[in-house]
Amino acid sequence: MIKNLLSICIKWILIMLSTITILFAQSKGKIYCIGQEFTTGSAMFMPEKNNFPAQLGGMFGKDYQVFLNGKDVVTNAPISIDNHVLKHLDDLNIKKGDFLILDLNHDVDFSQGDDSKLLKNITSSINKGARVVLLHTPSNSYEKQQLSARIQLQTLAFKSNCEIVDLSPALYGGDAYLDKEKRLTSIGASFVAKRLYELIKTPVTGASRIKIKNGKRESFYGFSSETFDFEGKEARVVKPKIVAKGSPWIWRARFWGHEPQLDIAMLERGYHIVYCDVSELFGNEESLQIWNNFYKFLQQFGLNKKAVMEGMSRGGVYIYNWALRYPDRVSAIYADAPVLNFKSWPGGQGKGKGSPENWEIFKQVYKLTEQQALNFKDAPVDRASEIGALKIPSIHVVGDVDDIVPPDENTLPFAKAYIAAGGKLEIIHKPTVGHHPHSLADPTPLVDFLLRADGRKLNFAAIAAAGSEYRSGAGWSPNMGWWGENDDINRILDSKKQQLDILFVGNSITQGIGGTRSHLPYKPGYTAFESVFSSYKWDCAGIAGDRTQHVLWRLINGKYKEAAPKVVVVTIGVNNFLDGDTAEEIVAGILEIKKWIRTNMKNSKLILTGPLPVGVESTDPRRRKYEDIHRLLAIQAKDQCWIYAPLSDTFIKADGNLSLDDYSTDGIHLSGGYTKWAQSLSKIIQKALGE
Structure with missing residues (x-):
């Protein structure tokens, strides 16, 4: 009797385990890709194999089931919705953990109220636990129309709190990504598939924990930005839609909003972007103390102990002085045409133009006489060996014909001493560019460097x-x-x-x-x-x-x-x-x-x-x-x-x-x-x- 009962129990357990295994195998996530030519790849070679949903499905294999406008990209099995998917998102049976990838550039007539319909459907999907991603894609339309479409998508992302990925900078800059009519090629689709694979595979923790009292909330390219007063200085925090695991962040030193393509790309990847205005203090003791207080303020919200420091032009002095003072708070450094030598700029003691007005400000905030300023030995270029010994990964972007902050008076001597001391420093040269424009039109090399430095780069x-x-x-x-x-x-x-x-x-x-x-x-x-x-x-x-x-x-x-x-x-x-x-x-x-x-x-x-x-x-x-x-x-x-x-x-x-x-x-x-x-x-x- 007992043996028979035991046998029945064992069989029942085995059946239950088998059922659970089957259910688990069937519960893999779903990725719904919706769009027209850019998504279907109708203009490319062998679109059924090469469009980005098909390539994405190939990369994920059995981990995710990928749909393109209602059809499984592997089996081509249709799901029960009609072809006008933009107006029937509710029919997709979106569930927690699913992804909805929307290419809306050519599908939405915002002037006809489609944005409000989309907003309702997108919000509904997010409330169900899905992640909704808007794609901003290249177009062969006029520049004014492209800008309008981008602003409309960013506004939709801001209102709905859905994610947004701007593919245009990389696709315009990439070799063979677009054909002559600005249509996506199969090689460009590989880039898109990799970018979305990265987004889906990046570990995340949820919404930002940062809450600012009396802050002014506005859109920063579709992301929520808060501007507020901190100890009498203007401060800003921009929140990612979903925070990457470990709560990484970028601290921008100067020139808020100028050439923001890197900031946008890192927001897409779950980084916060922060700013505290200590302009015209040239990285002196006062500026470091204000930043120290700002750092402590941010830490209460759970941000990572280490930040990526970003400095353009004179911002270079700020970020390297901060790294010297607090190396345990810095994960990596991005410096763009950075001032590292006060005698070069604003002093103009070399071949650069200099700035007499800023030279006087520099002397004032550092409390130096003219002769003391000329003999100053505490700039980053003078302490490059010390900074290099800290072994903080650093990347510089320089214009080789920069006559305001000449590289051979700033970045090049700094890099030589930095690397000799054991530091890792890469330089991206722009051969025909001067001091402006800053950054890179396609920030991918900068993004990859910083992700590697933070241990977050996927190895494709x-x-x-x-x-x-x-x-x-x-x-x-x-x-x-x-x-x-x-x-x-x-x-x-x-x-x-x-x-x-x-x-x-x-x-x-x-x-x-x-x-x-x-x-x-x-x-x-x-x-x-x-x-x-x-x-x-x-x-x-x-x-x-x-x-x-x-x-x-x-x-x-x-x-x-x-x-x-x-x-x-x-x-x-x-x-x-x-x-x-x-x-x-x-x-x-x-x-x-x-x-x-x-x-x-x-x-x-x-x-x-x-x-x-x-x-x-x-x-x-x-x-x-x-x-x-x-x-x-x-x-x-x-x-x-x-x-x-x-x-x-x-x-x-x-x-x-x-x-x-x-x-x-x-x-x-x-x-x-x-x-x-x-x-x-x-x-x-x-x-x-x-x-």
Whole structure:
């Protein structure tokens, strides 16, 4: 009796656990993408594969179900709403944890009251626990119309408290993101998918805890801004829609609202932006004391102990003086055309114009005579070694022809001492720009630097994603595109299961080997590789433009495991340079590839070469990154389950340069170097095969 009862209980528990598992598997989040041409990608190559909802779905895999105007981007299964989705958002069955991505630039006639209807629907979705994101996208309309659309979207975001993401700066600034008619390309859609993936994956904590008494509330580009008095000084706090985990923030030193693109981008990512006006105190003791009090005031609201300090022009003095006084309160520094040397500006003692009026103010607030001011040794440029020793990540943007705050009197000597003391400082040069305009039209490089410094940057080099290249310069037959080449490779692998001795995997350099690929008119390396490997059954799985993440996606979703070649040679990583990925990020991507192959293709010998040498001259900035990648890979090479085969000695001459007999002038692609490459790999492959 007891045994029967126990058996029934166990069966009941197992059934319940099975039911819970099924329910949990079915409860994955949903992402609803709604819009017209920008979202559907109707003007791009292979939109059903390349529009950003499809790419986003590919990146998330089973974690989220992505819908495009009512259809599942994977199964194309419709959900029960009609095509006029903007007026029927309630029919989407939005639930807590879902995302609603709205591209409204061409869908909403604000003059007809559509904004009030949207406001009601958006508010309803937010109240259900969903996150609603408005996209501001590029347009081929007149500049005045574009500005009007942006303001209307920002107003809608402010009223509804929904999120807003401005994609225009990056898309206008990116290579090949838009076509001639300002329509999104498949490559641009990759950027959008990555940006939304970042938004969705960023850990958040909820609404801002900051509450200001007697503050003036207004919109700061769609975000809630409070202006208030703090100890007789004007202060401002701008709140993100949703606060990122850890409550990060940026402290802007001077010139509130000027060139705000970085501030807007960081607000989108869950950062607060704060300001306390201590203008014309030049970072002196009084200004530091006011800021110290302001810092303590902000800490009661739970902001992170460390802030990113942002200083334009004379703001550079403020942020570096603050970092010297309170290094434990600074996570990173962004300085734009910064004043770091008072004798240069406002003193005008060098080749800069100077400012007699501000020179007098400087002497007054520091209580200096003329001679004392000329002998002043307490500016950031004088204390650069001290600041560098603090090892605070710092990035500067300078105009190389700045005649107001000349870089060679400010940033350049400062950076030399800063780096020599062990500090990390990057400089973005604008070759033909003077003191203005500040910042960058596309703030992406600044955003990425600051996110890395804060430990918040997603490493897309290690997140599997399909490629989206489509341009004829990739060396493919007409109308193939990345997907066509991927399908061709899988067809070959499927037809050669258990037959291949060697499979070469990589990007355009590997693609040049050709193999039996039928849609590659240009195979510059085929003859060299066939002459060396003619006794083997080999083939080529290189696709032009591929990054580490694309190879990883191909491995996971392709026929590589079933093909089971005896040896897999992977040469990848150089195209990640174009995305600004760091050496550490690229290596992480390569190691994800290694991990997948060793887990899923255990009978295949793996040879990793990393990227081939890059940069014709040894002084090429790309060479440093190449060297850093291989330094990191060499550390990992102690793992005996794969073969590390750097080919530096094969291509780099005694003087450190590359030969133009081997390389094209871009310092990336091979010309005659395929023979050397094949010969170098031959010995390694023979050893791997036990020959």
